[in-house]
Amino acid sequence: MDLFLDNYQMTSGSFPRDGERDEDEQDGVITKSPTKIKPKKPKLFKVLLHNDDYTTMEFVVFILQNCFSKTLDEAQDIMLKVHNEGIGICGVYTFEIAETKTARVQQMAKEGGHPLKCTFEPE
Numbered sequence: 047m048d049l050f051l052d053n054y055q056m057t058s059g060s061f062p063r064d065g066e067r068d069e070d071e072q073d074g075v076i077t078k079s080p081t082k083i084k085p086k087k088p089k090l091f092k093v094l095l096h097n098d099d100y101t102t103m104e105f106v107v108f109i110l111q112n113c114f115s116k117t118l119d120e121a122q123d124i125m126l127k128v129h130n131e132g133i134g135i136c137g138v139y140t141f142e143i144a145e146t147k148t149a150r151v152q153q154m155a156k157e158g159g160h161p162l163k164c165t166f167e168p169e
Contacts, residue, residue, distance in 0.1 A: 089168060091144035093136040095128045095151070096163040103129065105160055110136060113151050138169055 093114070095106065103125055110121035114136045128134035139147065144166040155162035 088140045090138050091141055091166045092138050092169050093144050093147050093151075093164065093166045095124070095134050095136055096165065097128050097132045098161050098163065101155070101160040101162040105155075105158060106162065109151055109154060109162065113147055113154070136164075139166075 095109070106125040106128060107118070107121040110116040110124055111118065114121075116124065116136075124134045124136060136147070148164050148166050151162065151164035155164070
């Protein structure tokens with residue numbers, strides 16, 4: 047400890063008082079230019095409707111309009127794709143939104159007495 051005090055007194059002459067600074071003392075602020083951090087784009091997930099032999103086409107259109115904000119024409123196109131090809135994409139969303147929409151469709155289908163299957167998967 048004595049060595050530290052001796053070195054300090056030799057270089058600055060005296061200890062600074064509270065609120066004072068040595069004239070040779072630097073601000074201690076690093077003036078490096080900031081690097082820009084690019085945020086990662088979130089992973090996207092496709093929400094899918096699966097065909098079954100019991101859910102009515104009208105109910106599928108209703109789901110597409112109410113859960114996915116599709117127009118009547120868009121909802122009918124997706125419904126026909128589900129009917130003809132067995133599966134249709136309702137939309138592409140971040141994980142949390144895809145999960146929420148899938149759960150909402152499943153809840154509405156259950157309440158409506160339909161076995162409509164809705165899933166989501168990475169795009």
